[in-house]
Amino acid sequence: MEKNKIDTSFEQCMKCTVCTVYCPVVAVNPNYPGPKQAGPDGERYRLKNPLFYDEALDLCLNCKRCEVACPSNVKIGDIIQSARLKYGNNKPKLRDYILANTDIMGSLATTMAPVVNFTLGLKPVKAVMDGVLAVDHHRTFPKYAGQKFETWFKRHALKKQEAYERKVSYFHGCYANYNHPKLAKDFVKIMNAIGYGVNLLEKEKCCGVALISNGFKDQATRQAELNLGSIRKAVARGEKVLTTSSTCTFTMRDEYEHILGLHNEDVRDSINLATKFIYELVDAGQVKLVFKDDYTRRIAYHTPCHMEKLGWAIYSTSMLKMIPGVDFVMLDSQCCGIAGTYGFKKEHYNDSQKIGQNLFRQIHDYAVDMVATDCETCKWQIEMSAGVTVENPISIIADALDVEATIKANRK
Amino acid sequence: MKFDTIIIGGGLAGLTAGIDLSRKGQRCLIVSSGQSALHFFSGSLELCSLDEDPFKAISSLGEDHPYTKIGYDNIIRYSEAVQPWFKEVGIDFVGEHGKNHWRITPLGGFKRAWLTLDEYANIPSDGTMPWKKVALLNIDGFLDFHTSYIAAGLAERGVETMVKGISMPELDRLRENPTEMRSTNIAKTFAGDLIGALAARINEYAKDVDAVLMPAVVGLTGSTDVHRLKEMVVRPLHFLPTLPPSVPGIRIQMMLKNRFQKLGGTYMLGDSVVSGEFENGRLKSICTNNHGAVKFEADNFILATGNFFSKGLTSTVDGVREPIFGLDVDSLEVRAEWYRRNMFEAQPYMNFGVSTDGCLRAMKDRKPVENLYAAGSVLSGCNSLKEGSGAGVAIISALHVSESILKK
Numbered sequence A: 001m002e003k004n005k006i007d008t009s010f011e012q013c014m015k016c017t018v019c020t021v022y023c024p025v026v027a028v029n030p031n032y033p034g035p036k037q038a039g040p041d042g043e044r045y046r047l048k049n050p051l052f053y054d055e056a057l058d059l060c061l062n063c064k065r066c067e068v069a070c071p072s073n074v075k076i077g078d079i080i081q082s083a084r085l086k087y088g089n090n091k092p093k094l095r096d097y098i099l100a101n102t103d104i105m106g107s108l109a110t111t112m113a114p115v116v117n118f119t120l121g122l123k124p125v126k127a128v129m130d131g132v133l134a135v136d137h138h139r140t141f142p143k144y145a146g147q148k149f150e151t152w153f154k155r156h157a158l159k160k161q162e163a164y165e166r167k168v169s170y171f172h173g174c175y176a177n178y179n180h181p182k183l184a185k186d187f188v189k190i191m192n193a194i195g196y197g198v199n200l201l202e203k204e205k206c207c208g209v210a211l212i213s214n215g216f217k218d219q220a221t222r223q224a225e226l227n228l229g230s231i232r233k234a235v236a237r238g239e240k241v242l243t244t245s246s247t248c249t250f251t252m253r254d255e256y257e258h259i260l261g262l263h264n265e266d267v268r269d270s271i272n273l274a275t276k277f278i279y280e281l282v283d284a285g286q287v288k289l290v291f292k293d294d295y296t297r298r299i300a301y302h303t304p305c306h307m308e309k310l311g312w313a314i315y316s317t318s319m320l321k322m323i324p325g326v327d328f329v330m331l332d333s334q335c336c337g338i339a340g341t342y343g344f345k346k347e348h349y350n351d352s353q354k355i356g357q358n359l360f361r362q363i364h365d366y367a368v369d370m371v372a373t374d375c376e377t378c379k380w381q382i383e384m385s386a387g388v389t390v391e392n393p394i395s396i397i398a399d400a401l402d403v404e405a406t407i408k409a410n411r412k
Numbered sequence B: 001m002k003f004d005t006i007i008i009g010g011g012l013a014g015l016t017a018g019i020d021l022s023r024k025g026q027r028c029l030i031v032s033s034g035q036s037a038l039h040f041f042s043g044s045l046e047l048c049s050l051d052e053d054p055f056k057a058i059s060s061l062g063e064d065h066p067y068t069k070i071g072y073d074n075i076i077r078y079s080e081a082v083q084p085w086f087k088e089v090g091i092d093f094v095g096e097h098g099k100n101h102w103r104i105t106p107l108g109g110f111k112r113a114w115l116t117l118d119e120y121a122n123i124p125s126d127g128t129m130p131w132k133k134v135a136l137l138n139i140d141g142f143l144d145f146h147t148s149y150i151a152a153g154l155a156e157r158g159v160e161t162m163v164k165g166i167s168m169p170e171l172d173r174l175r176e177n178p179t180e181m182r183s184t185n186i187a188k189t190f191a192g193d194l195i196g197a198l199a200a201r202i203n204e205y206a207k208d209v210d211a212v213l214m215p216a217v218v219g220l221t222g223s224t225d226v227h228r229l230k231e232m233v234v235r236p237l238h239f240l241p242t243l244p245p246s247v248p249g250i251r252i253q254m255m256l257k258n259r260f261q262k263l264g265g266t267y268m269l270g271d272s273v274v275s276g277e278f279e280n281g282r283l284k285s286i287c288t289n290n291h292g293a294v295k296f297e298a299d300n301f302i303l304a305t306g307n308f309f310s311k312g313l314t315s316t317v318d319g320v321r322e323p324i325f326g327l328d329v330d331s332l333e334v335r336a337e338w339y340r341r342n343m344f345e346a347q348p349y350m351n352f353g354v355s356t357d358g359c360l361r362a363m364k365d366r367k368p369v370e371n372l373y374a375a376g377s378v379l380s381g382c383n384s385l386k387e388g389s390g391a392g393v394a395i396i397s398a399l400h401v402s403e404s405i406l407k408k
Helices: A035-048 A054-059 A065-067 A076-087 A095-100 A103-113 A114-123 A125-133 A148-155 A159-163 A173-179 A181-193 A209-213 A217-236 A246-259 A273-281 A305-310 A313-322 A350-365 A378-385 A393-400 A403-410 B014-022 B053-059 B066-070 B072-089 B147-156 B169-175 B181-188 B194-203 B224-231 B247-262 B390-407
Strands: A166-171 A196-200 A242-243 A271-273 A297-301 A326-330 A369-370 B002-008 B028-032 B101-104 B110-113 B114-119 B131-137 B161-165 B211-215 B238-242 B266-269 B273-279 B282-288 B296-303 B314-316 B320-321 B363-364 B367-374
Touching: A035 A054, A035 A076, A035 A217, A065 A076, A065 A305, A065 B247, A076 A209, A076 A246, A095 A125, A095 A209, A103 A114, A103 A173, A114 A125, A125 B320, A148 A159, A148 A173, A148 A181, A148 A196, A159 A196, A166 A181, A166 A217, A173 A181, A173 A378, A181 A196, A181 A273, A181 A393, A209 A217, A209 A246, A217 A242, A217 B147, A242 A246, A242 B314, A246 A271, A246 A305, A246 B066, A271 A273, A271 B066, A273 A313, A273 A393, A297 A313, A297 A350, A297 A393, A313 A326, A350 A378, A369 A393, A369 B114, A369 B194, B002 B014, B002 B181, B014 B028, B014 B247, B014 B390, B028 B296, B053 B072, B053 B296, B066 B072, B072 B247, B147 B161, B161 B194, B169 B238, B181 B238, B181 B247, B194 B224, B224 B238, B247 B266, B282 B367
Parallel strands: A166 A196, A166 A242, A242 A271, A297 A326, A297 A369, B002 B028, B002 B296, B028 B266, B131 B161, B131 B211, B211 B238, B296 B367
Antiparallel strands: B101 B110, B273 B282, B282 B296, B314 B320, B363 B367
């Protein structure tokens, strides 16, 4: 009976090797067996005997570009991630625990933000982290904020939300909460301007993407269940759950089911990226955005891997193109190389930078004022490696928005 | 979200239609579920290979054939535009308009072709071999190119071959992993600064021969490196096709896609159309897997989803279906009649495809859908493998459909 439960979707693979053409890792590291070999081909062996598991699968950065390219709809990336969790023998290290536990690290760091930010920038500290923890010393750490977004929201914004009849829930994610509360504040600013109140979820934990990629499946599952519980309550209130991170969105919509095996189909359609939600309102004529006359920027959009997989870049780019003063440039869709915690690890740092080379060069050639992208780790990578400011489209829209005029235009 | 034309399928047919319509001012969307058959491109376009004269061959095809529906005069007109059309995108094809030449297959066979990439070997239509002695080179460890078959094919035609393997230290890292010793990975290495070193290695064997033949493993992202290499090699250098994936095919796919996007087109990769909303004999909107409830509306739609390989058609024990809209399909009812026992005979299932009217509008419940056209290998009535007509039908039907839409 157990036999019938084996997922044999890998049988759809017809060995065309198109996936390997688009794998960013294969292009820079020959030790990686490539998505076809690591995924559907290897799976057949692993089902025979787990000893066939190859530790080189740790080199996969879970970008899912193999799945986007596959003409036969094989879930190559999912097969590889699941195999890593099921058969991987490399016990996660202390370093992996620190990188993956964004909530614990974020809570500790925000309370002592100036000290932490200063310390993480110090050369001797970087050297120790490199030597002891194998966190590459070239890496610039994202700064922690002095006050969490949640704290700010409860003190300064919560009461005001009662005035709005229509409401959405906001899954802010770790980055907007601990590192960059401005993004979350920008989101609240836009939603309020178009006549929507914002609720936080009853409880929120990190979406778990870093836990999954570092091998902490049980903890990821616990956090996913907690998030899904809160999301269900919001959906029951009739609210959509919006995010400002493509990876959080992708993880909760797809990885919860495909990798963690959780049921999320009842709320999946309600988990939405903010730019998609707002675009649909504007497209349907239900909401109007009014932009400042004096906002002018040359902006390039970078498509994060998980945004490519979602297929939703069109919403963020369409929103940016709505701003009259934006001179818009579309970058080729390719991996920036960081893949969450992957690029922080000493053993992956060189591959990570090599993978991003073409992207960094293209950004440089286009001579833009800033890059827009929906993923926080892409932002760190591009800011560090291409030396250009990177913002979430929501922050760019918020900066370009004429708030008073928008409020007036949407008043009923 | 509203477009002028939505094209389902992002391969040769879909991109041809998309570029043509965008160039003439239309706002187009292409939805492509994964990469296309261009990744298996041979390096040559076939129009119709049943005769030395492709147009003579076309005029002898049956009345259900897409070419016959498009009409002889139209095909002449569209075909004259193909070479300049590709040139504008940056892809150079050579060939006589009214005469097929010969191309060399990866297994050393000779097949008729209409247009061949200028970097590839091609043999004149009368079969005279342009060389007496060639150097046939392979990359050491590259398993998707079989010199002994090719040498045998050349020997049959009186060409003496000198088979040599090329090895370069830069390829050692690739050779560590035999499964990844692929044409595309080699092409990623053979680029930029390494072209000079590669030319030097090739020249070691080029002195006493009329030409050098080697697998198409240069020029993944553009043809600059191809031209540089050709200039540096002391004898004429010609590429031969490898087993898939096809380096020039991927380059063409990318260049066509870039061209389409530069013209303002939207290309959504890795997404599939799951349903359509029909009203009064018209297709009103479609929904896709990635976009859930979002409706993509358009005045016209083109179905360019390909054949069984790319799931433009699916087959079960009960029959053959067009899986997105349930359009009418021309096929045979008795399953036993789908196949011939001899694999090399013309297989009847190859002719299966979506039914269309004279204007290539798709039929649903025996009535044409007013604004839904079909193009490329999803069309019924042709056996592209036996006729040598795959690329031709894709390009010509796409241009025809595009013209019909613009004439409305």
